[in-house]
Amino acid sequence: MQNTVISPDLIEQDNAARLDALEEDYAALSRALERRGIAIGQVKERAKDWSVAVPSWGAGRGGTRFAKFPLAGEPTNIHEKLEDCAVIHQLGRTTPGVSPHFPWDRVEDYSALREEAESYGLHFDAVNSNTFQDQQDQPQSYATGSLSSTLEPTRRQAIEHNVECIEIGRHLGSDRLTVWVGDGTNFPGQQDMGRSFDRYLDAAAEVYAALPADWTMMLEHKMFEPAFYSSVISDWGSSLMAAQELGEQCKCLVDLGHHAPNVNIEQIVARLHRAGKLGGFHFNDSKYGDDDLDSGSINPHQLFLVFNELAEAETAPRGGFDPAYMIDQSHNVTDPIESMLSSAETIAGCHARAWLVDREALHAAQESNDVMLAFRTLRQAYETDVGPILAMARMEQGGAIDWLGTYRASQHRERKAQERRAVGLGAGIV
Numbered sequence: 001m002q003n004t005v006i007s008p009d010l011i012e013q014d015n016a017a018r019l020d021a022l023e024e025d026y027a028a029l030s031r032a033l034e035r036r037g038i039a040i041g042q043v044k045e046r047a048k049d050w051s052v053a054v055p056s057w058g059a060g061r062g063g064t065r066f067a068k069f070p071l072a073g074e075p076t077n078i079h080e081k082l083e084d085c086a087v088i089h090q091l092g093r094t095t096p097g098v099s100p101h102f103p104w105d106r107v108e109d110y111s112a113l114r115e116e117a118e119s120y121g122l123h124f125d126a127v128n129s130n131t132f133q134d135q136q137d138q139p140q141s142y143a144t145g146s147l148s149s150t151l152e153p154t155r156r157q158a159i160e161h162n163v164e165c166i167e168i169g170r171h172l173g174s175d176r177l178t179v180w181v182g183d184g185t186n187f188p189g190q191q192d193m194g195r196s197f198d199r200y201l202d203a204a205a206e207v208y209a210a211l212p213a214d215w216t217m218m219l220e221h222k223m224f225e226p227a228f229y230s231s232v233i234s235d236w237g238s239s240l241m242a243a244q245e246l247g248e249q250c251k252c253l254v255d256l257g258h259h260a261p262n263v264n265i266e267q268i269v270a271r272l273h274r275a276g277k278l279g280g281f282h283f284n285d286s287k288y289g290d291d292d293l294d295s296g297s298i299n300p301h302q303l304f305l306v307f308n309e310l311a312e313a314e315t316a317p318r319g320g321f322d323p324a325y326m327i328d329q330s331h332n333v334t335d336p337i338e339s340m341l342s343s344a345e346t347i348a349g350c351h352a353r354a355w356l357v358d359r360e361a362l363h364a365a366q367e368s369n370d371v372m373l374a375f376r377t378l379r380q381a382y383e384t385d386v387g388p389i390l391a392m393a394r395m396e397q398g399g400a401i402d403w404l405g406t407y408r409a410s411q412h413r414e415r416k417a418q419e420r421r422a423v424g425l426g427a428g429i430v
Contacts (some may be wrong), residue, residue, distance in 0.1 A: 043386070048397060075420065081098075088344065094348050102161075113172065117172075124173055125324065131157075131182075139153070140157045146158035147179075166215070178280075181217065196232050212281035218252070226336075243279075251280070253280045253398075255290075256284055256286065269306055277325060280323045281324070291330075294329055297346075348390055349387070
């Protein structure tokens, strides 16, 4: 029997109070879509089938460079994180996957942890390695870098950690490894940029060689931070070069905040798909840099355009189409459960809107160079309120029509504030 953190009776009662209004909105949207030749039921079923993973670390408060302000009742270990992730999926019904991070989520018995997740109706998504910070009693420091360090013992330690993450992932039922390194330089001349990339490739090749046959290794790039002059894997070009050299099972992961300002991310999506190297996404939003803000909170139109390219890729899969989707945010001032529910709904909404695009009309306008018609075809889909579709899909799967109202009515955070160990104050990262 599946464990439920929020009372199903509470969800049912709250839904009952909102069902009449939802059915009215859903019927009105159905008629509007029917005039465009779109069957609302097909869109709803696609919404039910789509999912995005949540990060285990995202269940807790993040922090700014200067301070972390803990939230009463936030999780302090992987078991409490799973409980909160279960709340997100129970109410929203789009987040059955949890992406763990090691060594943060290390336990003694990973088979038992997998069973614990499954008891909540969850599974483990991509596993994430950590070679961007030192751990207690760690023999070698990553101050000189990790996979690209000039020090062979440090590179060996980073390789072994990534291989360990693969082994942990096998026990958890995962089939993907995400590798992000903070390697780079803060001063001109600090390292030879060509040789540092070579060292990274040599070390990453040893990690790649440890992959099971059905696994994917995803390389995550980042323009800057913590290295502010140069990053070893700084952009999609560096990531693509590395993935192509490492092999077929290696692909590129796109974090929406890891780019220079004004970069056309949707074009990167199209390019990586064409190269057969589109591995997955970390969804968040950005105003100034790698802000890790809630998905769609700043630029929801860009998120929609990314999904438009994903829809194009799915309809023309070339050598295959199986990207991994995950939220990757820092919740500095909100309840992380609320933020991830909000982001999951926003992401699912952009996915649904992408499938409202009249592709035949769009392609015809593109081929005839009818700029305004092509633009308005996209804009019509973007401006469609798909909220009733998402709410109906949630309800039919046992989720909440109004996830925010139901969550707050459950007083989950207040109860956990009484049960869980308090998180201490954080000094930030400066």
